[in-house]
Amino acid sequence: MIEMLSYPFMQRALIGGLFVSLCAALLGVSLVLKRYSMIGDGLSHVGFGALAIATALNTTPIFVALPIVIIFAFLLLRMSENSSIKGDAAIAIVSSGSLAVGVIIVSLTKGMNTDLNNYLFGSVLAMDLSDVILACVLSVIVILLFLLYYHKIFSVTFDETFTRAIKLKAGLYNGMIATLTAVTIVLGMKMMGALLISSLIIFPALSAMRICKTFRAVLLISAVISCVCFVLGMVLSYLYDLPAGATVVCVNMIIFFICSIFKKS
Numbered sequence: 466m467i468e469m470l471s472y473p474f475m476q477r478a479l480i481g482g483l484f485v486s487l488c489a490a491l492l493g494v495s496l497v498l499k500r501y502s503m504i505g506d507g508l509s510h511v512g513f514g515a516l517a518i519a520t521a522l523n524t525t526p527i528f529v530a531l532p533i534v535i536i537f538a539f540l541l542l543r544m545s546e547n548s549s550i551k552g553d554a555a556i557a558i559v560s561s562g563s564l565a566v567g568v569i570i571v572s573l574t575k576g577m578n579t580d581l582n583n584y585l586f587g588s589v590l591a592m593d594l595s596d597v598i599l600a601c602v603l604s605v606i607v608i609l610l611f612l613l614y615y616h617k618i619f620s621v622t623f624d625e626t627f628t629r630a631i632k633l634k635a636g637l638y639n640g641m642i643a644t645l646t647a648v649t650i651v652l653g654m655k656m657m658g659a660l661l662i663s664s665l666i667i668f669p670a671l672s673a674m675r676i677c678k679t680f681r682a683v684l685l686i687s688a689v690i691s692c693v694c695f696v697l698g699m700v701l702s703y704l705y706d707l708p709a710g711a712t713v714v715c716v717n718m719i720i721f722f723i724c725s726i727f728k729k730s
Contacts, residue, residue, distance in 0.1 A: 482589055493687065496642070504646060505666040505667070509659040583658075584654050589655070611645065618641075
């Protein structure tokens with residue numbers, strides 16, 4: 466462990482990854498309870514398409530991807546609420562279409578495969594200092610906003626009709642959840658990859674729900690599980706030379722099964 470922490474790239478990966486894991490865990494609870502858990506998968510594919518476009522245009526990827534993913538987060542929200550295309554169907558359309566656009570752009574543009582493969586499959590160890598600083602700053606903003614509007618998010622998560630009845634702007638807080646999720650997805654894509662980032666949102670929340678009954682307890686345990694699984698995944702990845710993102714996901718999956726067994730017993 467001491468040897469692992471002596472490497473600057475491991476220090477950057479752990480710091481940035483823990484912040485993103487914490488954000489994903491907090492937002493994941495609301496998304497799972499609202500049955501929007503697959504929105505993370507859809508937005509990650511949108512992010513991949515946006516990053517492909519940004520790389521092809523030789524612009525800063527994250528500053529192009531962030532607004533595009535936020536726009537699509539609102540679009541998915543509106544489609545789920547008001548359109549004849551509901552929930553998982555809307556996410557599937559946006560997800561598959563965006564991924565297809567990204568793959569086509571990659572195939573038509575030379576010299577960009579390596580960078581985009583990092584975003585597709587994840588490369589947490591390739592995070593440089595600017596990536597970590599940006600991840601930490603935006604993660605702190607996400608966490609502070611979540612804590613500041615905790616009671617509003619709680620209300621809109623469990624009973625949106627009641628939230629509207631007491632004159633709270635349910636649409637505004639749904640939009641806030643969507644925006645914070647979009648930011649977390651974009652931050653986590655370099656760490657976990659577009660194909661795995663949604664698992665960082667889903668697994669800790671589901672695991673916590675197996676052993677806790679109150680919203681606050683689920684949030685706290687989800688955050689702990691997410692951070693512990695990330696650290697364990699990174700340690701195992703370092704010790705056995707495994708892909709970091711995939712190892713983190715596998716650890717989360719094992720913890721989920723353990724929590725499920727614990728609940729049944």
